[in-house]
Amino acid sequence: MTRLNLLLLxxxxxxxxxxxSVQYESRRLFSExxxxxxxxxxxxTDKERLQVQKRSLATPLRVERLAKEKLxxxxxxxxxTHYVNYHAESSPIKGVR
Amino acid sequence: MSRSISYTSSPxxxxxxxxxxxxxxxxxxxxxxxxxxxxxxYIQVIANDFFQRQGQVRFVRTLELPAxxxxxxxxxxxILASSIPAPSIWAIPEDIERDDPNLEQxxxxxxxxxxxxxxxxxxxxxxxxxxxxxxxxxVAQQITALGLKGVYQRKEYKRQYPEGEAAAHVVGxxxxxxxxxxxxxxxxxxxxxxxxxxxxxxxxxxGRVVEDVGEQIAPVDGRDLQLSIDSKVQFFAYQxxxxxxxxxxxxxxxxxxxxxxxGEVLALANYPSYSPGQRRNLSGGQLRNGALTDSFEPxxxxxPFVIALALEKGLVTPETQIQTAxxxxxxxxxxxxxxxxxxxxxxxxxxxxxxxxxTVKIAMQMQPREMWNMFSxxxxxxxxxxxxxxxxxxxxRAYKTWRxxxxxxxxxxxxxxxxxxxxAHAYSVFARDGDLVPVTMLxxxxxxxxxxxxxxxxxxxxxxxxxxxxxxxxxAPKAQTMGYSVGGKTGTAYKQEGHGYASKKxxxxxxxxxxxxxxxxxxxxxxDEPSSGxxxxxxxxxxxxxxxxxxxxxxxxxxxxxxxxxxxxxxAQASQESF
Numbered sequence: 001m002t003r004l005n006l007l008l009l010x011x012x013x014x015x016x017x018x019x020x021s022v023q024y025e026s027r028r029l030f031s032e033x034x035x036x037x038x039x040x041x042x043x044x045t046d047k048e049r050l051q052v053q054k055r056s057l058a059t060p061l062r063v064e065r066l067a068k069e070k071l072x073x074x075x076x077x078x079x080x081t082h083y084v085n086y087h088a089e090s091s092p093i094k095g096v097r
Numbered sequence: 098m099s100r101s102i103s104y105t106s107s108p109x110x111x112x113x114x115x116x117x118x119x120x121x122x123x124x125x126x127x128x129x130x131x132x133x134x135x136x137x138x139y140i141q142v143i144a145n146d147f148f149q150r151q152g153q154v155r156f157v158r159t160l161e162l163p164a165x166x167x168x169x170x171x172x173x174x175x176i177l178a179s180s181i182p183a184p185s186i187w188a189i190p191e192d193i194e195r196d197d198p199n200l201e202q203x204x205x206x207x208x209x210x211x212x213x214x215x216x217x218x219x220x221x222x223x224x225x226x227x228x229x230x231x232x233x234x235x236v237a238q239q240i241t242a243l244g245l246k247g248v249y250q251r252k253e254y255k256r257q258y259p260e261g262e263a264a265a266h267v268v269g270x271x272x273x274x275x276x277x278x279x280x281x282x283x284x285x286x287x288x289x290x291x292x293x294x295x296x297x298x299x300x301x302x303x304g305r306v307v308e309d310v311g312e313q314i315a316p317v318d319g320r321d322l323q324l325s326i327d328s329k330v331q332f333f334a335y336q337x338x339x340x341x342x343x344x345x346x347x348x349x350x351x352x353x354x355x356x357x358x359x360g361e362v363l364a365l366a367n368y369p370s371y372s373p374g375q376r377r378n379l380s381g382g383q384l385r386n387g388a389l390t391d392s393f394e395p396x397x398x399x400x401p402f403v404i405a406l407a408l409e410k411g412l413v414t415p416e417t418q419i420q421t422a423x424x425x426x427x428x429x430x431x432x433x434x435x436x437x438x439x440x441x442x443x444x445x446x447x448x449x450x451x452x453x454x455x456t457v458k459i460a461m462q463m464q465p466r467e468m469w470n471m472f473s474x475x476x477x478x479x480x481x482x483x484x485x486x487x488x489x490x491x492x493x494r495a496y497k498t499w500r501x502x503x504x505x506x507x508x509x510x511x512x513x514x515x516x517x518x519x520x521a522h523a524y525s526v527f528a529r530d531g532d533l534v535p536v537t538m539l540x541x542x543x544x545x546x547x548x549x550x551x552x553x554x555x556x557x558x559x560x561x562x563x564x565x566x567x568x569x570x571x572x573a574p575k576a577q578t579m580g581y582s583v584g585g586k587t588g589t590a591y592k593q594e595g596h597g598y599a600s601k602k603x604x605x606x607x608x609x610x611x612x613x614x615x616x617x618x619x620x621x622x623x624x625d626e627p628s629s630g631x632x633x634x635x636x637x638x639x640x641x642x643x644x645x646x647x648x649x650x651x652x653x654x655x656x657x658x659x660x661x662x663x664x665x666x667x668x669a670q671a672s673q674e675s676f
């Protein structure tokens with residue numbers, strides 16, 4: 001009887017210690033998950049910020065200024081545009097006038 | 098032996114301990130256990146709530162989960178407004194170490210002189226001082242890296258407007274709390290703003306989150322809003338308008354571009370404008386979204402509506418001859434006159450030459466009620482159905498109060514007032530074969546169904562007159578644009594000042610339709626008080642119309658309907674494409 005009790009006590013002790021370590025492990029993993037989540041959030045906001053930045057670098061105002069001043073381009077007018085009719089049913093080559 | 102406890106049977110080891118002593122020890126130990134048990138019961142049963150609360154105060158934290166404000170996009174999905182994190186820096190002056198050399202660094206990062214920073218931190222009694230609100234994310238990270246004691250950051254968002262001043266009046270702006278204050282930001286504040294969520298967590302001593310407690314309320318992000326505005330059309334319209342206002346030394350101006358097939362507003366620009374990101378030193382004039390919030394007397398741009406009504410009533414045909422000689426006409430004691438006497442002209446020419454006398458002669462054959470009906474059917478005197486703050490309804494008085502002279506002046510656009518937006522909207526009647534399209538600021542893909550006002554035949558007839566206005570002998574040949582047929586009407590109106598009209602202050606207006614055979618857009622331009630000598634709508638507003646139409650139709654991908662003399666140099670020998 002005593003022997004059995006002793007065995008059960010040992011088992012109980014082992015189980016308790018295991019519980020402590022599992023609890024610890026779960027909290028560690030959770031905090032890591034949380035860290036990853038907040039990093040995800042930060043990356044998302046970074047992406048948003050970069051998108052806005054990209055957009056503000058590509059506004060028509062800036063594009064036009066660069067095209068005119070740096071690349072010496074000018075506005076296209078119908079006079080210097082060759083209009084191509086595209087018919088979906090015929091082949092693209094035949095559609096060219 | 099009864100007076101002592103026997104521990105052993107050996108008499109040699111017999112104890113002399115009295116029985117009461119051992120009983121006493123047992124009793125004391127039992128009492129200790131009883132105290133422990135009571136204490137345990139007190140903690141776990143009676144005062145459990147108190148201890149639970151105290152424990153939670155020490156390790157449970159409620160974290161706010163901020164919701165993002167929705168973005169504002171243009172019709173092609175390009176960003177017009179978006180929130181990005183911009184932490185605000187605050188401090189507890191008491192905790193600051195005065196001789197920290199890093200304070201100088203902090204002042205430099207906050208872009209303020211060290212003296213200013215010290216002044217803000219001077220009052221040691223305060224427990225909260227903003228150092229700077231909404232700094233850049235990168236700056237905030239550098240401040241964190243300094244590791245200053247007593248300096249903290251609060252997570253906030255800042256609205257960014259990449260389009261800047263070109264779309265400022267449409268998009269509007271938010272305040273420092275991220276609440277809409279103007280324009281679409283205000284009109285759709287409910288949709289754009291989200292709801293913050295929250296979660297309760299357990300934090301360990303390092304400040305790491307180790308466990309969730311209870312339920313988490315997820316944040317609801319604001320809805321993205323896709324406007325009907327095309328940022329390219331918007332920009333070009335704004336740019337051409339700005340150039341014209343500066344060239345003619347005008348006080349300001351507005352331009353509206355409507356897609357009449359879907360009823361979408363493609364562009365709505367005003368000058369002067371402002372940068373939504375930097376709103377210091379703003380004046381009220383810059384903030385005004387004049388195209389919607391300012392009403393004015395439209396002048397001759399009203400004439401086509403009167404003529405359309407006359408055609409509809411069968412009073413005239415486009416070829417009916419009207420005698421406008423000698424260039425003035427009496428109604429009661431008032432004289433109505435043309436700036437250039439025209440003689441005997443057709444109804445077509447009345448519009449083309451913008452003859453006041455001709456229009457009044459036609460208008461006086463109608464009942465005031467009929468004219469009033471026509472004007473209200475095209476939206477005058479009513480607020481446009483746009484969810485926009487401050488849109489005005491203009492002024493159209495009840496027909497019962499019209500005196501004959503008022504009916505006459507109203508036929509050429511004095512005595513009633515409308516906004517430029519209403520004017521553009523009303524012209525969709527001519528562009529759309531006689532029906533008025535419902536307008537929208539939000540993107541829609543389907544063609545809109547309009548409300549019939551005049552017959553398609555008469556709408557076509559008026560369009561033809563509008564085209565003549567921009568042709569040889571019209572008032573606005575400058576409205577022509579390369580490759581596309583256009584039609585429109587000029588208006589030049591004296592500005593009202595007090596009770597009368599200012600003698601040298603004008604408004605030049607041009608509103609038109611393009612391409613004239615198969616209309617797609619209506620463009621309305623208003624230049625306020627041009628002061629460089631030119632002031633006729635055909636001189637100051639028509640060129641803006643011409644350039645805006647050119648750019649807009651090109652962006653919409655509409656093929657020119659007029660043949661253009663090609664100037665393509667290397668056209669003869671197109672090389673064969675390999676395939």
